[in-house]
Amino acid sequence: MKVKEISAGGVVYRKNGTELQVQMIQDRYGKITLPKGKMEPGETIEQTALREILEETGIEGTIIRPLETITYQFTLPGVGTVDKEVHYYLVEATGGKLQAQVEEIRGVEWLHPLEAWHQQVQSGYGNNDSVLRKALEALGFEVNGA
Template identity: 65%
Template sequence: MKEISAGGVVYRTRSEQLEIQLIQDRYGKVSLAKGKMEPGETIEQTALREIVEETGIRGRIVAPINVIHYQYEHAEHGTVDKEVHYYLVEAEEGELQAQVEEIRGVNWYNPDEAWQLQQESGYDNNDDIVHGAFSLLGIRT
C-alpha cells in the first residue's frame, strides 16, 4: 500500500525577525505540520490544508523543498510505503492553535532555536527538510 502526505516548513517575519514554526507531535517529538492526502486534492492543497488544520495558520507555498520516503507497519494494511512532500510555506494569516487531536503543541522559533530543537528532539529524516528550507531562506545552519 502507498500513502501520500504533504506538509511544510512554515515561516513568518515579525519585526524584521524571521521565525520558523515547529510542532510537537503526539509522541512528544519536534516535527513539521503534515498529513494525508484526501481524494480530489493536489499535493499542494494537502500541504496547505494540513498546516491550517494542525496549526491554525494559513499560508502560501513559496517553493518545494523535498520528498521523503519511508515504510511503516500498519495493523490492517501491513507494510505501507509512505511518501511525504514538503514545501516552504510563508504564513499569511491566522493565530497559532494546535489541533490537540493530532499534535501536542505548536510555536514559532528563531532559526537557531528551531535548528537546535530539530537536532535535539526531531526526526532524523526531517534534518534535510529543515536544512533545505533554511537554504531557500538564506539561513546558514
C-alpha cells in the same frame, strides 16, 4: 499487497517585523516535528500541505517552493507494506491564528530559525533534518549537519 500513502506538509515561516521565525510543532509523543498529513481524495499535494498546516497549527499559508520528498516504508497490521511518500514545501504564513490542534499535537510555536534547528537536532525526527536544513538555507540561514 502494496499500499501507497501520500502525505504533505511544510516548513512554515513568517516575518515578524525584521525578524524571521520558523514554526515547529511538538507531536503527541513529545517530539519536535513539522505539520503534515494525509492527502484526501480530489486534493492536489499542494492543497494537502496547506490544509494540514491550517488544521494542525491554525496558520494559513502560501507555498513558496517544494523542499523535499521523503519516502519510507512501514507495515500496517492487516494491510501489509505501506509505501509512504511525504512532500514538504516551504510555506510563508499569510494569516490565521497560531493554535495547536489538540487531538494531534501538543504545541506549536514560532522560533528563531537557529533555535528551530537546535530543537530539531535535539528532539526531532532524523528524516526531517534535511527538510529543515533546506528550508533554512532557502531563508538565508546556514546550519551544520546534525
